[in-house]
Amino acid sequence: MRELAAHFRGMRLAYPEDELVIVFDIDGTIVDTRHLVVHLLRSYDRLHGTEHFRGIGPSGIHSHETQIDAILEPFALPAPIRAHVRTWYLEHLRDPDAMSAAHRPYEGVLGVIRWFQLQPRTHVALNTGRPESMRQVTIEALNRLGAAHRVRFDPDLLFMEPSGDTAAVADAKIRALQTLRRRGYRIVAVVDNEPEMLRAMSLADEEGEILFLHADTIFLSRREPPPRTVSGSRYRLAELVDGREIGHRVTFVWHGVNDRRNLRHFLASDIRWAELDVRLDPLGSLVLRHDPFGLGAGMPEDELLPLGECLATLRAHGRAVKLDLKEDGPTLDAVLAEVAAHGYPDEELWFNGAVEALGADGFRRIRREHPEAIVQAPADFAVPLLLAAPELAEQVLRTLAEWGIDRLSLDWRTPQVREALDALERLGWPVNLYGVPDLESFLEAALLLPASVTADFNFPEWDYFGWGPRRALDVASVT
Structure with missing residues (x-):
């Protein structure tokens, strides 16, 4: 992926106004055909009442x-059974229903395609050995796969083998590249799992600009890498995506800036928003702590970071703050007073709280006192309703909006x-995604272009060394 990223950026610099295209094969490149094999063999057992x-x-x-x-x-x-299985399998291998049912993408590939589709004047074409007769089932199945990643394939950029002759696939793929050029596209890269296909296309590339990538999965032809070919078996967004580019389109929030070490790492970054977990300690002081004080060992008392100290530091460094309010009542009173004391403007304030923690009165009070701040609540409780009974979910969400919640x-x-x-955005709600466990998941989430993504930012690959909120279990394991 690093070679592809570098080549793409080089082509964009060289041809800033051109329409660029990255060309992917389908089977063995996007679609993991092992699932088709498993589907067919299990189908044989079901149909014949066997357990082979x-x-x-x-x-x-x-x-x-x-x-x-x-x-x-x-x-x-x-x-005799082997012969029967063999005959039955080959008869059903290109069955459209089987291929559609068994479509599974390789991990990461749809995220990579999504990233390219988000780039200006950049397109993704499909160049497959599947016969033209499978056009409709192919585009429908691929777009079903892509929907979860907000990937949509253009039928006009799907090139197939017109005659159904497997011996003519290489020529068909070469003609597809020629067609793309005639349409005005500049081809950046071709990704295919078959070395034979890559060799044929590379020999036909007279301009010598195309980077050929061998998807090192399962292939039929001999491994003879052609010139200008790189090989890899994983699609890793972290090797392709520059986080700063996504950060211009999605707000990033550094989760759990609850202690001095994490605060230092946050301030050393270019992330604007810090999320703080706020509670009242047993003596009535506002401190940063994820877990309730009655749960486990918690942080040693001398390590607890007072909210006021953290707000002052963040304000001095020009950073914005997201306050995760774990409790209502006296905690909310004290938080609002502390925020006012530090002079935070609404555009640098973000309040988050569970519906059951703050309730209608708590959210309404925040909205009254900070009319331009972001006021957020988790909506995971509503997901089953959103998907099964969207009309009822919409009623619930209207109630939350009446309380002053706007994210x-x-x-x-x-x-x-x-x-x-998708459902929340169709209803007009900005959405924050949180709970992303690693950099690849973070990038997948960010490429969906939600309003914001909250993460621990424990991403050494990007020189981010966050460690999230210190929970009681974490502390107990190291003390």
Whole structure:
């Protein structure tokens, strides 16, 4: 991915006004065809009432989907049964329903495609050996796959083998590249899992500008890398994406700036927003702490960071603050007084609290006193309702809006979080995504372009060394 990123940026610098295109093969490059093999073998068992392939999974497939003899070799099947399975498998291998049902992408590939589709004057084309007769099922299946990543493939940029002759695939792929050039596209890169196809296309590339990438997955032809080819087996967004570019379109929030060490790391970064977990300690002072004081050991008392000290430091450095209010009542009273004492303007304030913690009165009070601040509540509780009964969910969300809430948050780990994000945005809600566990997940979340993403920023690859809020369990494990 690093070579692709560098080549793409070089091409954009060289041709700032051109329409650039990255060309992907489908099977073995975007779609993991091992799932098709598993689907067909399990379907054989179901249809024939057998258990020859019980327990088979994608990790057990090491041969190209057309190499049925090699696929069946590990199974101790009598010759007549093996022959019957072989015949049945080959008859159904290109069945549109089977291919559609078994579509699974390689990890990370749709995030990579999403990133390219977000770039100005940049397109993604598909160049496949599938026959033209499968055009409709192919584009529909791929767009179903892409929907969760907000990827949509353009049917006009899908190139297929017109005759259904597998021997003519290389020529068809070369013609597809020629067609793209005639349409005015400048081809940046071609990604394919078959070395034979890459070699044929590279030999036909007279201009010598295209970077050829071998998706080192499962392939049929011999491994003979052509010139200007790099090989890799993983699609890693972290090697492709510059976080600063996304940061211009999505607000980033550094989670759990609750102690002096994390505060130092935050201030050394270029992130604007710090999230603080605020509680009253047993003596009635506002301190930064994620867990309730009655839960576990917690931070040693002399390490607790007072809210006032942290606000003063952030204000002096020109940083904005997101206050995660863990409690209502006296805590809210004290927080609002502390914020006022430090002179924070509304445009640098963001309040977050659970519905059950702050309630209608708490949210309304925040909105009255800070009419231009962001006021947020988690909406994970509403996800099942959003997806199953959207009309009822909309009524609930209207109530939250009446309380003064103007942003909702979703935990990245919530089942069907992408669908929930789509549903909330269709209703006009800005959404904050949180709970992203690592850099790849963070980039996937950010590329969906929500209003904001909150993360621990423990991303050494980007020289960010956040460590999140110190929870009681964390502290107990190191003391």
